[in-house]
Amino acid sequence: MxxxxxxxxxxxxxxxxxxxxxxxxxxxxxxxxxxxxxxxxxxxxxxPSFIKDACAQALAEGKTKYAPAAGIPALRNSLAQRYFEKGILSEKSPNQVIVSPGGKYSCYLAILATCGAGDEVIIPAPYWVSYPEMVKLAGATPRVVFAGDEQGFKVSPEQIEEVLSPASRMIILNSPSNPTGCLYNRKEMEAIVELACKHDLLIMSDEIYEYLLYDEVEHFSPASFSEEAAARVITVSGFSKTFSMTGWRLGTLVANPEISKAVADLQSQTTSNATTFAQFGALTAMENWDKxxxxxxxxxxxxxxxxxxxxxxxxxxxxxxxxxxxxxxxxxxxxxxxxxxxxxxxxxxxxxxxxxxxxxxxxxxxxxxxxxxxxxxxxxxxxxxxxxxxxxxx
Ligand SMILES: Cc1ncc(COP(=O)(O)O)c(C=O)c1O
Missing domain, CATH: 3.90.1150.10 (Aspartate Aminotransferase, domain 1)
Incomplete structure (x- = not known):
């Protein structure tokens, strides 16, 4: 050719x-x-077997057809309730929650829905391998900021400020991090959110490891800090790591109504819904939270x-x-x-x-x-x- x-x-x-x-x-x-x-x-x-059983039951009941592209309503509802309790949503609004075929796809759609040619996306390194590639696939440019072990693998607001330009559009955060396992504490996270607000930047907060914590540390979601933060943070997570459901392919995304709608539209034209019966397994996980x-x-x-x-x-x-x-x-x-x-x-x-x-x-x-x-x-x-x-x- x-x-x-x-x-x-x-x-x-x-x-x-x-x-x-x-x-x-x-x-x-x-x-x-x-x-x-x-x-x-x-x-x-x-x-966990009760989650597998719920999925098997959904299959037996014939829940094998297309579902709404953004996720089955009951699961979006139950996720909205959880995100409301965590302060990420100021009201329980399921239309701001999207269920996708994996956290990886949630990340990609978050970037695709908001960034494009001419935009720069700030990626703290060490980073998860897929972020720079996703940014490039959206036509935007990655700007990598490195933090080595001497600073606990965490970038400072000053380091981010150094690479800011008029093209800066988004900062990607991943706490706890793959590959380092480091976690931003409240003060560190607040400082980055403050900087994002000051410079009118979006944040994609990838919280896929939010429940895998040690040494009694606490996880902080940047979207929960203020109304202003919630408007500019896209929170991504999923079922893979928390509930050992990697092969189920179920991710989540929470954002302001405009971004969520765009993500749902992109999803409807690219993958349609995450697997229907898998979502019923996830629903059981959400509805039996203590278990x-x-x-x-x-x-x-x-x-x-x-x-x-x-x-x-x-x-x-x-x-x-x-x-x-x-x-x-x-x-x-x-x-x-x-x-x-x-x-x-x-x-x-x-x-x-x-x-x-x-x-x-x-x-x-x-x-x-x-x-x-x-x-x-x-x-x-x-x-x-x-x-x-x-x-x-x-
Ligand atoms: C930081 C990070 N984000 C997102 C994902 C995607 O997870 P999944 O697509 O299985 O939900 C992974 C998986 O390795 C990850 O490490």
Whole structure:
């Protein structure tokens, strides 16, 4: 073909490196290799059975048809109630809540609905791999602001101010963060919201890990700070990480009525509704909140134990430094003292010791690697021994 088969968008987009590492580790395992996988960004527990049962019942009852594009009314209602209680919505308005096929799609639609050519989107790094690609797919330009471990991986308002321009349109926040597990406290979050209000910026707050917290820390949603904040913050979340429902593909989005309507319209023309019977499972999770949170608490006991085990092992490895995380299920150690690029480090670690981690490069953070502790204690113990042996030979 004269101009090739692909569009500019397709030529410029990179495949998700985290999914690629996971696929590689799974392929090695399938080929009989004894791989310790720290790549996966998903809980290793099953979805709580009462949620699965509700979905099975919906299927049995024939809830297998198209649903309204923005989500089944009962689920939007119940999410609106929760967001109202959290202060993210000033009134219980289900029309401001959208259910999408995954938090990833909620993020994409949030960006697509509000940003375009000529706009700049400020992305604090280390960032979740998909943000820059989504911004580019919307025709906008990512402006990355880096915060290393010496500042707890959190950007300051001054750093954001330094990259502001007349084209600045949105700041993306992700607290607790993938890949670092860091969490913005109230004061830090308030300072960024204040800056967004002062400079007339939108915020996309990706809160997909909002319930996976440790050390008794508290999560803060920027939309809950004031009416003005609520108007300019798009809050994204979903069922994947909290309830171990990654394969269900269910995300949420809350925004002001104008943005929510635009997101619903975009969704109606691109995917239509998130899977109908899956939404009935999610509805049961929402309607039995205490039971759902009890299931989350049970998962958290395991995540916390593994977090501390992995943290201690990494901190005890000569040449590695590792920040204590406060949320999600990742640690993001600094491996820069070895003088290898993070891609080289992770490729060799997989090749030589069969340990799968994700290179920090993928998250806009050279000199780091990401390990997910959503894996068994045995894998963590075995993986740590291999990492220590690998590092000892470098
Ligand atoms: C920061 C962040 N946001 C959003 C998502 C998307 O989650 P999902 O599409 O499974 O709901 C992920 C998944 O890895 C994530 O880590």
């Amino acid at each position: 004269k101009n090739g088969y692909l569009s500019t968008w397709a030529k410029n987009v990179s495949p998700s490196p985290t999914l690629a590492v996971d696929a590689k580790a799974k392929a090695l395992k399938a080929a009989g290799e004894d791989v310790c996988g720290f790549g996966a960004g998903e809980p290793d527990f099953d979805t 759902s949170m009890q299931a989350v608490d049970e998962m958290l006991v395991h995540f916390d134990r593994r977090r501390l085990k992995l943290l201690e092992g990494l901190q005890g490895t000569h040449g590695i430094t590792c920040q204590r995380s406060e949320g999600a299920f990742y640690l993001f150690p600094n491996i820069s003292s070895y003088g290898l690029s993070s891609e080289e480090f992770s490729a060799r670690l997989l090749e030589e010791e069969k340990v799968a981690v994700v290179s920090g490069h993928a998250f806009g953070a050279e000199g780091y690697i990401r390990l997910s502790y959503a894996t068994s204690d045995e894998i963590i113990e075995k993986g740590l021994k291999r990492i220590q042996s690998f590092c000892g030979n470098l």
